[in-house]
Amino acid sequence: MEAGFSRMNDVTVIQASQGLASYINSECPQPSMVIGYDHRHNSERFAKLTAAAMIRRGIKANFGRAPVEGCTSVNSCWVAGVMITASHNPAQDNGYKVYWGNGCQIIPPHDKNIAQRIEENLEPKCWDVGLVDKDQNTVRPVKQVTDAYFAALGELEVGLACRENHRLQFVYTPMHGVGLSFMWRIATDMGLGDYMMPVSAQATPDPNFPTVKFPNPEEKEALDLAIATAERKGIHLILANDPDADRFAAAEKLPSGKWHVFTGNQLGVLFAAHVLSVYRKEGKDISKLSMLASTVSTQMLHAMADTEGFYYNETLTGFKWLGNRAITLEKNGYDATYAFEEAIGYMFSPIVHDKDGIAAASVFLTMARRWAKEGFTVCQKLEQLYKKYGYFETANSYFVSPDPLITKEVFAAIRKLGDPYPAKVGNRDIIRWRDLTVGYDSSVRNREPELPVSKNSEMITVELESGVRFTVRASGTEPKIKMYIECRASSPEKAKAGAQEVSEALTREWFRPAQTGLKPP
Template sequence: MSNDAMGTAEAVIPITTLAERWLALDRDDATRKEISDLLEAKDQDALESRLGTRISFGTAGLRASMKAGFAHMNSLTVLQASHGLADYLLATETAPAEGKPHSIVLGYDARHNSQRFARLAAAAFLCKGIKVLWFGQLVHTPMVPFAIRHYGATAGVMVTASHNPKQDNGYKVYWSSGSQIIPPHDAGIAKAIEAVGEIETWDESVVDGHENVERIFAEATRAYLGALRELVWPLPSVEQVIPITYTPLHGVGLPFLRQIAHDMWFRGSNLRVVASQAQPDPDFPTVPFPNPEEAGALNEAIKDAEKNGISIVIANDPDADRFKAAERQPGGAWLHISGNEMGILLASHVFDTYTGNRSRMTMLATTVSSRMLSAMAAAEDFHFEETLTGFKWLGNVGQRLQAEGKEVVFAFEEAIGYMFPSVVWDKDGVAAAAVFLSAMQRWRKQGLTAKGKLEKLYEKYGYFADANTYLVSPSPAVTGKVFERIRTLDHGSSPQSVGSRTVERWRDLTLGSDSGTADGKPTLPVDASAQMLTCELEDVVFTCRGSGTEPKIKLYIEAKGRSRVEAAELAKDVLADLMREWFPGEFGLKAAGT
């Protein structure tokens, strides 16, 4: 039994002792009963899974299913995280000028327990003397990083699990920069959480009338919408507008999307909202999985669009930090625009409408995203930067470049996330929707659809296609063994070929090696706790990494060819080679969809 919070490998604490400790700390009747019932039933396995390890605090904060126990999201673990965050902040951050208190922006979405968890977090911050900038009603995730910078707050917390299943919730932490935390803050906060003892207050009502609470929803929303208007200025005229169908997938995006869409003349019959998915519903009753990337997630929206003769469907995930679109083709089929395709479409629009100094212009993408943005940057002579996966890196690296004199105008990741730094230094699904709608008006004037614009971009910068997928791993230990085997495939050293293709560059961000640099060391950060390998072949680049939040090995494969078909075939060929050579059946890995 591993116990980072409750004990060590040298002094293992009996599970009944951990259960008693839980009951001594927890004041939530529902979760106390869960542990009491398991104790009475002597269900050792269930107690071990719930209490034997603490929910990990990483660069995205906390995320897990909602149950009793140190390993899950519940009132006690949220309070412990909040006390730890407050203690770390007070110990490491310089106090604001003029004797003012530190402040934390606090938001929540419509998931089960989100409001309660946010109110408990507020109570913890207030008892530590920290001012709470309180939305007090449902917001989409980008409102928190926006408000941090708008109000000059020290940090921010958003209670959400984004597009995870309905049983999950999360606790997402941002720093004063308005970007998600990166090392060393994540490790420092985790250590502070482990040191938390008794919880000082469980009274969530203190947020309602406390002198150190400032309600910010109305003013922050006005400022946010103002930033969106500047992002898409000049606004299209009513004559340019084409009707669209929108779904927030039972999430919180509709009020924000509707307001900016109204300003862009998407009103009345020009903006149809999928009625069955319009209102926030934490049970997500019409979709098996509330992620617009998943197959079938847009079915309701497409049905509504076809019924009303509409050719464009747009969607946000439940906390509206991601964006997805689909376009009906002349034959009636729907093109589901991938994250990489949308990334290059939005980048091209940003480039075409940019009026600043192009010698400073900068765009970013993560290492698992399309290299097409890099090709565009080389052709158009603007700066491109590659980062590690996740918007914590896109945001923080982008701000470093900004401080060095660059002007960061756009960043994206293939998992349908898009960042517009003039609004937030994080992904924003509402901002992405607004930019896409603005771009559609421009392309329409040029006689182009989204697909037609994509084809023009492929003709100019090269044809790129991906074959991304994932494998479900039985355990983290198995994942480690798989990557250990890969690193020794060629007589004890890393592979020199994949199928018939020679490995031209090998980068290992776990062990810290890179055959493509002069000193053999990667330019990107190395993390021994995370598995990530990247290979460059003659015509294909791919990355294999272990997921930090799911029991998966993710594969990102992209090829460049003389045509779309050729590029797709190249990517599929390498995927087949990898499945045969790198991931044999003996490890019990399951391919996506099996």
């Protein structure tokens, strides 16, 4: 949040809202939209400026503080939605997320069309932050949305509808965010209200996030206070949400006394195993079950699909792709009940077609109780899955790029290493090459990728012999080139060694920091 046209401030919010309002008017004769905001600095002000732009263009505003980010997409009767939040970013950040009427974040053609309308409506027309409070047509549907959300949670077949009753103690942290009231209600509905222990120092929403360097459960030391609370209370399980409660994390104490913080990929396959188990228990047709993951997430879900017979789908990074793809699958007769990505994001439809950390928490508690009743801890269940489907280990990392032009030059040099692509990475042969920047996939007969191609973004995915797959891409929000490397092997040691070997080869052969100026983390 700073001055400048590439920052969140009054001007850029008004400009974005005016462009969005213009596009909404062109799409619907009697438009209505929902506008939500979280507890971050200036979130309410930015939301009110957004609402003012809509009201001025005759668009009915459904306005209010959204306790959970995913709730902005619960009700599809609205033409569009805006959520003011920066999720798990540092305290000085904020953001502007746009949803369409199907409850998903926007994808083409809406994103490009809205961007064009913004360019055509740059002169700010309304600065009145009080207009939404004076407008008689504005509706404040927070209770309506919240009640609908919990009603949907109560019917979730892989969650509360399972009606598990095993006692389970856990520590919970909302990470200075908005999730605690929702988690209390979830715990109470599950009969666990007396067994949930909040982290008191992180329980109250605080936009300064005073006890953590970054309000992201994935970050090192982010769960230190939760672990200290669990140790003090003798509790072996920790649940966490990020500040806007759309992401979910968990940790479990091992018999050795150490804490295992589950990765996003590990939670992803644990949820998938639970979904599959419930589906089978209900006697449903497995071939109609579809589970999705983003292209940078673990391939273990794909291995599970090959073994079990459900339909695996891969999308680009981000729930705007996962959610929209799930809707398409549902229209085609599939039950696209679950999707995830490695950045601790999990979707359980039909509640919302977006990541939802509260729904994920309810499903996690359900499956943990079920496995505890069967005599397994969550970590023991994960080990069972590895033994059945193979061990999948990652060596994810990134390089900081000093200039966007250097990023382009690095990827251009990679593409010149072979014709049409390199033969090897290190000592491993390349068996598949997919470049979503130029639009090439060696595994498809016509060489045209199934996933969307964008010349404005850099993204290459490679499969190597002996069970290694990796994706390298330029971040769309940070000056980074990211590497997602995964190896499948018969033991965790072999899998880790394989992933690390490829990481070193890519650094040496592709990214060459000493020559290119890229900087390791």
